[in-house]
Amino acid sequence: MSSGYGQYGGVGRCFPFWQEVLACYVVNTSAENDGAGKKKCAVALEDYYECLHHKKEHARAVAMQAAYNRRGATSGDDTPSASQIRNLGLLGKEEDTKKVIGES
Structure with missing residues (x-):
């Protein structure tokens, strides 16, 4: 979960990937660029989804x-x-x- 807590306490399996996605969004998005910065975070988001679903x-x-x-x-x-x-x-x-x- 994005809460950071795993199933048995402690850090969750995918929480570091979620932090990477959030950090990317914070750095690359602003009101001026109208979401163009979100495209830069696609790789981090893809890594997070792979961690969650293993597709x-x-x-x-x-x-x-x-x-x-x-x-x-x-x-x-x-x-x-x-x-x-x-x-x-x-x-x-x-x-x-x-x-x-x-x-x-």
Whole structure:
């Protein structure tokens, strides 16, 4: 919320973005420029809305999932299993890491 308090007390997740938007409006708007200064704050406002709603992040995740599904449908047996991916970089699991990276 723009009150500055988060769900569990303390500073809210998006409050710093809201402060940035307000600071931009204070600096860039006046009675003389008839709202032309508000256009300068579009980037800060877009960041604030993204923090609130995560629309770009969600769209990116959907696109990545679709690309992964397309790749999975066209690839052969060389696709690493989920357990191999989970084991990347773990001690004693070097064989799985080599299979995923493609080293022999």
